[in-house]
Amino acid sequence: MALELEHECPNCGEEKTFYRAASTTLHLGEKVKWHCPDCDYGFVRIGDNGTAVDSSTA
Known part of the structure; x- marks a missing residue:
């Protein structure tokens, strides 16, 4: 569980x-703000790094 992200x-x-x-x-994985x-x-990531949904790319 990382507390920081570049x-x-x-x-x-x-x-x-x-x-x-x-x-x-969530049922899709972990949701992190x-x-x-x-x-x-700010942005949200849901799921693990390989299959994450990332709101910063929307």
Whole structure:
């Protein structure tokens, strides 16, 4: 269970270390909310890394 994630922040325009804001288990897998520490941007990932649904790519 990672508490940090390196990810591109579209608001900041650069790679940031996002923090894990919340998580819960669904029938599709684990749902994790990630937030940028420098702005209000956040996204959700559901499932494991290989088959994850990622709202940041929508």
